[in-house]
Amino acid sequence: MPKVKLSGAEIVVEELKDEGAEVAFGIPGGVLLDLYDTLYKDDALRHILMRHEQCAAHAADGYARVSGKTGVCIATSGPGATNLVTGLANASMDSAPVVALTGQVVTSAIGTNAFQEASTFTITMPVTKHNFLVTRTKDLPKVIHNAFYVANTGRKGVVLIDLPKDVLAGKATVNLHPKETFAGYKPNIKPNLVQTKKAAEVLANAERPLILAGGGIISAEATEELRHLVELLGTGVVTTLMGKGAISEHHPFCLGMAGMHGHLCANKAINECDALLALGTRFSDRLTGWLLDQFAPDATMIHVDIDAAEINKNMPVDIPIVGDVKLALSDMIKWLEKKKKLGDKSVWLQRIKEMHSACEECIHDVRREGTSISDSVIKEISLILDGDAIVTTEVGQCQMFAAHYYMTREPRTFISSGGLGTMGFGFPAAIGAKVAAPDKKVVDIAGDGSFLMTCQDLATCVENDIPVVVCILDNRYLGMVRQWQELFYDKAYAHTGLGLTPDFVKLAEAFGCYGERVEKPEDLKDAFNNAFESGKPSVIDVIVGKDDKILPMIPPGGGVIGMIGTERCKHV
Amino acid sequence: MQTRIISLLVEDHPGVLTRMSGMFTMRGINIMSLTVSPCEKDGLSRMTVAIKGTESELEKVRKQISNLIEVVKVVDLMQEEPIIRDLSLLKVHVKDSKARSEVMQLAESYSAKIVDATLDSVTLELTEEPKRIDRFVDLMKHFGLKQLFRTGITAIGTASGTDK
Numbered sequence: 001m002p003k004v005k006l007s008g009a010e011i012v013v014e015e016l017k018d019e020g021a022e023v024a025f026g027i028p029g030g031v032l033l034d035l036y037d038t039l040y041k042d043d044a045l046r047h048i049l050m051r052h053e054q055c056a057a058h059a060a061d062g063y064a065r066v067s068g069k070t071g072v073c074i075a076t077s078g079p080g081a082t083n084l085v086t087g088l089a090n091a092s093m094d095s096a097p098v099v100a101l102t103g104q105v106v107t108s109a110i111g112t113n114a115f116q117e118a119s120t121f122t123i124t125m126p127v128t129k130h131n132f133l134v135t136r137t138k139d140l141p142k143v144i145h146n147a148f149y150v151a152n153t154g155r156k157g158v159v160l161i162d163l164p165k166d167v168l169a170g171k172a173t174v175n176l177h178p179k180e181t182f183a184g185y186k187p188n189i190k191p192n193l194v195q196t197k198k199a200a201e202v203l204a205n206a207e208r209p210l211i212l213a214g215g216g217i218i219s220a221e222a223t224e225e226l227r228h229l230v231e232l233l234g235t236g237v238v239t240t241l242m243g244k245g246a247i248s249e250h251h252p253f254c255l256g257m258a259g260m261h262g263h264l265c266a267n268k269a270i271n272e273c274d275a276l277l278a279l280g281t282r283f284s285d286r287l288t289g290w291l292l293d294q295f296a297p298d299a300t301m302i303h304v305d306i307d308a309a310e311i312n313k314n315m316p317v318d319i320p321i322v323g324d325v326k327l328a329l330s331d332m333i334k335w336l337e338k339k340k341k342l343g344d345k346s347v348w349l350q351r352i353k354e355m356h357s358a359c360e361e362c363i364h365d366v367r368r369e370g371t372s373i374s375d376s377v378i379k380e381i382s383l384i385l386d387g388d389a390i391v392t393t394e395v396g397q398c399q400m401f402a403a404h405y406y407m408t409r410e411p412r413t414f415i416s417s418g419g420l421g422t423m424g425f426g427f428p429a430a431i432g433a434k435v436a437a438p439d440k441k442v443v444d445i446a447g448d449g450s451f452l453m454t455c456q457d458l459a460t461c462v463e464n465d466i467p468v469v470v471c472i473l474d475n476r477y478l479g480m481v482r483q484w485q486e487l488f489y490d491k492a493y494a495h496t497g498l499g500l501t502p503d504f505v506k507l508a509e510a511f512g513c514y515g516e517r518v519e520k521p522e523d524l525k526d527a528f529n530n531a532f533e534s535g536k537p538s539v540i541d542v543i544v545g546k547d548d549k550i551l552p553m554i555p556p557g558g559g560v561i562g563m564i565g566t567e568r569c570k571h572v
Numbered sequence: 573m574q575t576r577i578i579s580l581l582v583e584d585h586p587g588v589l590t591r592m593s594g595m596f597t598m599r600g601i602n603i604m605s606l607t608v609s610p611c612e613k614d615g616l617s618r619m620t621v622a623i624k625g626t627e628s629e630l631e632k633v634r635k636q637i638s639n640l641i642e643v644v645k646v647v648d649l650m651q652e653e654p655i656i657r658d659l660s661l662l663k664v665h666v667k668d669s670k671a672r673s674e675v676m677q678l679a680e681s682y683s684a685k686i687v688d689a690t691l692d693s694v695t696l697e698l699t700e701e702p703k704r705i706d707r708f709v710d711l712m713k714h715f716g717l718k719q720l721f722r723t724g725i726t727a728i729g730t731a732s733g734t735d736k
């Protein structure tokens with residue numbers, strides 16, 4: 001590559017394109033005028049103007065989770081950057097690859113409390129995998145290349161680049177597209193063969209092995225290998241929230257999501273198994289509950305993760321395997337295929353299959369006795385979309401109803417804020433999802449409280465023709481908190497009533513969107529048809545009960561076999 | 573609880589120390605001592621961190637440190653029979669000539685250097701293993717310790733010698 005003389009802003013745009021970035025979600029500001037001037041003159045990189053920086057980060061996050069590519073967001077210095085922080089923390093917690101560019105005051109003014117100065121570098125350090133404060137224009141090629149490299153390798157994550165105004169405006173003679181990386185960053189990807197063999201032996205001999213699939217399976221594109229192993233072994237599989245979609249939830253060996261709001265049968269299987277193969281999961285407390293002695297007490301624990309720091313962090317394991325889960329699975333499959341005979345697992349598989357059918361029947365029975373309207377709404381949506389859509393969620397009961405009752409078929413089609421639990425995530429994430437997959441239907445399963453946190457970006461959808469559907473479970477409450485107040489705080493409903501929430505249909509119309517109210521779950525099908533056919537961004541406001549509860553659940557202090565509200569799961 | 577000394581080679585640019593100390597704060601680990609200095613390689617610094625915790629806590633921290641991108645190398649010095657040193661400067665009160673001679677005698681037996689003296693004080697320098705410094709400091713407290721400065725631990729492994 002010959003040397004070229006370019007402005008910092010030009011270098012940034014050239015390098016973004018070289019890294020394969022196609023779209024950036026952002027909002028400009030004073031210190032970013034040079035960057036935006038360059039973006040404006042270059043058609044190769046699409047920019048989508050958001051209405052809040054938090055949404056820019058969530059949209060980049062949603063884009064990344066759906067496409068597997070690195071999402072890009074841009075914010076100006078000071079308030080722009082601080083507004084990004086929630087979105088960055090959210091993406092970091094769920095290991096989504098995102099590169100954030102922030103403007104900064106000129107280098108000579110840093111530390112003077114200049115107008116719109118915030119120490120973005122120090123503020124964002126704990127919510128990023130890595131971050132840079134660039135002080136010389138000539139450093140930009142290496143910084144940007146490495147930002148993308150770090151974001152989308154190893155355990156994926158967020159990298160932020162803070163760009164002072166003079167670094168963007170100044171010129172430098174540089175070699176573009178460097179390949180040089182950092183000596184201290186060597187993502188360890190090859191699993192140890194001795195360990196994978198040991199794991200395969202344990203699984204082969206176990207009578208009741210169980211596979212626990214986390215988000216790492218999706219992130220590593222290892223879903224084919226997962227299905228292959230499950231079938232080869234002839235055993236059950238459960239997922240985490242982040243792992244939803246790692247295997248079709250219609251697969252007869254799949255018991256769906258485990259954990260605090262998971263399926264009773266999935267939690268039971270975890271408790272009963274004699275070998276647990278945990279893949280790309282960090283054993284969050286929302287999966288394990290609080291009583292670790294109920295979590296696979298009789299099992300030989302095998303844990304595969306790309307991040308060595310996750311091994312033995314939350315869960316003591318017997319066979320640790322550090323490395324790419326796709327490679328680890330291929331290795332294990334190879335070992336198992338060499339074996340002539342596997343230990344007999346037929347009794348266990350029979351039980352798994354029975355639990356699967358009973359659970360699927362329960363989920364498809366929309367108006368099963370004793371269920372709430374919210375249950376039926378999600379069951380209905382699950383039937384309407386039939387896995388052929390991307391579903392994002394807000395946070396609260398709406399999210400857990402969706403996680404519990406919405407059945408996925410494919411990876412990267414269920415996008416939810418797992419680690420941070422960020423209200424307001426689902427809608428901007430849906431925007432990113434629709435940009436990544438314009439031909440797919442994209443539906444945000446929302447709560448009324450959550451949606452009000454980021455609904456201003458309906459304007460972005462209208463302006464940029466991004467027709468996502470927001471389906472609100474309208475209970476006029478911060479429902480999940482209310483549920484805890486009802487169950488564990490003597491029904492003292494402290495500040496969870498939302499009172500007179502806005503007329504969401506009119507709100508949609510005010511933005512130029514399609515809006516429709518649904519009072520009965522059976523009317524959802526028409527509403528969805530109308531929304532999709534309108535071709536517009538849409539809001540479907542579904543009236544649900546304030547007393548609806550997402551059950552069963554692991555109560556505070558409980559473990560995987562201490563679920564409450566299991567009356568409806570008699571089949572297990 | 574045990575003490576562990578970790579030696580790190582890190583990139584030498586602004587923010588590395590903040591990132592390192594932030595990581596300890598985030599993981600709830602208390603740093604006993606942390607020193608940063610140039611090393612034999614251009615562009616890299618050496619950090620010596622002493623932390624206290626249970627075996628498993630320390631292991632978790634070691635892995636989190638290794639994950640930091642600016643950390644080029646992590647050595648658990650406890651595996652390398654380390655030579656550990658701390659440098660201390662003590663300003664000791666001497667109320668009369670008897671006290672002065674006692675302080676000087678004790679200093680001599682610990683191989684502490686006298687680096688300054690005034691009519692009513694003696695300033696001593698002692699570079700030693702931290703535990704011996706602790707003992708010396710306790711002795712000097714009997715006379716009246718006006719000021720104490722310690723650099724914190726630096727350490728070197730005796731096993732293989734050089735960093736590859």
Ligand SMILES: Cc1ncc(C[n+]2csc(CCOP(=O)(O)OP(=O)(O)O)c2C)c(N)n1
Nearest residue numbers: 396397398423447448449450477478479480
């Ligand atoms: C940004 C943010 N603030 C507060 C919370 C705490 N919280 C968790 S769920 C919830 C209620 C969500 O209400 P809504 O969006 O209406 O969903 P519902 O539970 O009613 O379905 C709250 C306040 C959170 N998760 N995120």
Ligand SMILES: [Mg+2]
Nearest residue numbers: 447448477479
């Ligand atoms: Mg609500």
